[in-house]
Amino acid sequence: MGTTPLSTRSTIVALIATSTLLAGCSDSSDRPPVPPSTLSVIPLAVPEGAPGEMPTLRFRAILDVPQPRDVSISFETSAVTATAGEDYLDTVGDVTIAAGSLETFIEVDVLGDAEEEPAETLALAFSATGNVTATADTVTGTIANDDSACDAAFEVDANPWRVNGADPLNYAHRGGVIDFPENTLFAYAEVALAGADVLEMDVYQTRDNELVILHDLDVDRTTNGTGNVVDLTLAELKALDAAYWFVPGAGTPHDRPEADYVYRGIATGDRPPPPGYSASDFQIPTLEEALQRFPHELINVELKPDLDGRGDYEQQMAALLQRYGRRDDIIAASFVDEAANNFKAVAPCVHTSIPLDQGSLLVLGALGDGVIPPVPEHVAFQVPPDTSQINPAQLPPGFFLEVVTEDFVTDAHNANLAVQVWTINTCEEMLRMMELGVDAIMTDRPILLEQLLNTPAAERSCSD
Known part of the structure; x- marks a missing residue:
């Protein structure tokens, strides 16, 4: 093979370098700019x-x-x-x-x-x-603050959960079941930004004793998984997509076209999250993550049964709330009297609502000329507007009672109890509850309720 003169080789190298540089510049100019x-x-x-x-x-x-x-x-x-x-x-x-x-x-x-x-x-x-x-x-x-002891009952001479004639508190039920993927950090952050006053969340205990936020006994309705929460570990729950079945404005139907599930895949990294959020905001959160994320928001925690029977569920909940200094800006509620009473025994300083059985007896006792006696260990009634929202299996056949009436609200207030009504999802019912003077409206549509609350009282209507 012949030898190329040095000067010729230098020329070739220079030409190659120049052409490579020009090609690189050409490629760069053709490449679309990176979005900010x-x-x-x-x-x-x-x-x-x-x-x-x-x-x-x-x-x-x-x-x-x-x-x-x-x-x-x-x-x-x-x-x-x-x-x-x-x-x-x-x-x-x-x-x-x-x-x-x-x-x-x-x-x-x-x-x-x-x-x-x-x-x-x-x-x-x-x-x-x-x-x-x-x-x-x-x-x-x-x-x-994690230094305050929680061994004494609270005092509510001026009950902070009563609005005293002002507009009711906007309770975002599970973060807004119809507006956002329920019980996710994304939902709670969005409704807080929109102006909701209270974040309502349900808490279960996992197989490995972690407290997670989820309404149902199982994960089937809201996620891409199956199984009961108590049988799954936190790691197994974190692998699920908590927004998998959510459709904006509809909740969690399982029969919609794929395109309707606009948040599906964010939790698993298959779709980018909205600005300001990460994949974890669309996973099943722990209660501690919610306390870290929302230190200044009012929170309603619903206690579930101690499903594993170990007896540590209420103690664990109480210890976590105390660790984050949450007491008079939290309401702990439960449909299970045993859970409510067990929690009250270990966390007497935390505000609580009247549990189901005790509350039912008080409501029935106040019918007619009856009155609601003082219940100093609790701060609120959490009730439906009537018994149509209660599982018929829990009622006598054909039984119906209008619970939230003007007399009931007056009696509850006379007993220094706030009246917090669930679950109100229509404009007409929201306005009716406001007229009755309730202290809080729990709703799956906190955005609609916030729009009403931001409208001057004399101009509120449902005509639109």
Whole structure:
């Protein structure tokens, strides 16, 4: 083989390099631009811990779509009601969401103590470099008080759950069964942003003793799985798609075209989440995740039976609520008197509604000229407008009773009890409950109720 002169080889190399560079430039110009990502930072509350402990307050940084290059986030903390150096360590730093990834965490060290005090807050200011637009530049993190004992009954001289003639509270039943995929963090976040006052959630215990938020005894109606919650582990439940059967405006029908299930596949990574959310927001959440995510929202927790028979369900619930300092901004409710009474025994400081059997006797006793006696251990009646919403198998044949009447509301208020009515889903019934003066309306349609509440009282109607 002949030898190419050095000058000729240099010319060839230069030509090859130039053509490669030009080809690369041509390819780049033909390639569509990468769409920008939306960055959201979500604070997750943390209990402050005991003296000497240093828990971590975490902020989840989420992109709605990944970027081909790393996204750098700079952050800095500042005091709000918490004190730097006493309650937390002031922190300045940077974190990275790696190319192709969707999230990372910003972490701030918290300083534990034994002082009884309200929840404390700090601000996290942040900015990002790269092809990113942030939804905000500052968020507030919460250090929950876990030092207050819960061994004494609450006092409700001024019952905080009564509205005293004002508009009723908007209770988002399971996060809004018709508006959003029920009992998901996505649903609760959306209704909170829309203005709902109370997040209502049902809690079961898993096979491995974790407390999860789900209404049904089994996962069949709402997810892509089957089986009873008590027979499944948390890991098995987390693998399911909690929005699998949800159709906006319809709930969870199982007979719709595939295109109607607009959130199906987000939980499993087969479809991107909406801006500000991640796949985990469409999975079955734990109660602790909800307490971390919504430290300042009023919450209604419905207790379920202790299905595994170990007797630790109510104690576990009480301990978790105390750990996050949740007592007078929580109502614990139950249709199961045993569960309600067991919980009351271990968490007397937490607000509770009257359980089913006791409440039924009080309602029946107040008929005619009867009155509702004071029930100082509870703060509310949670009742249907009438018995048509109760399973007929639980009633005598042909029995019907209008529960929520003007007299009933007056009697309950005279006993210092709030009247919280479930489940009201039509505009007409919402307006009727408002006229009766109830304190809260539980609804599968919190968006509709919020629209009514945001309309001046004299202009509210259902004509549209």
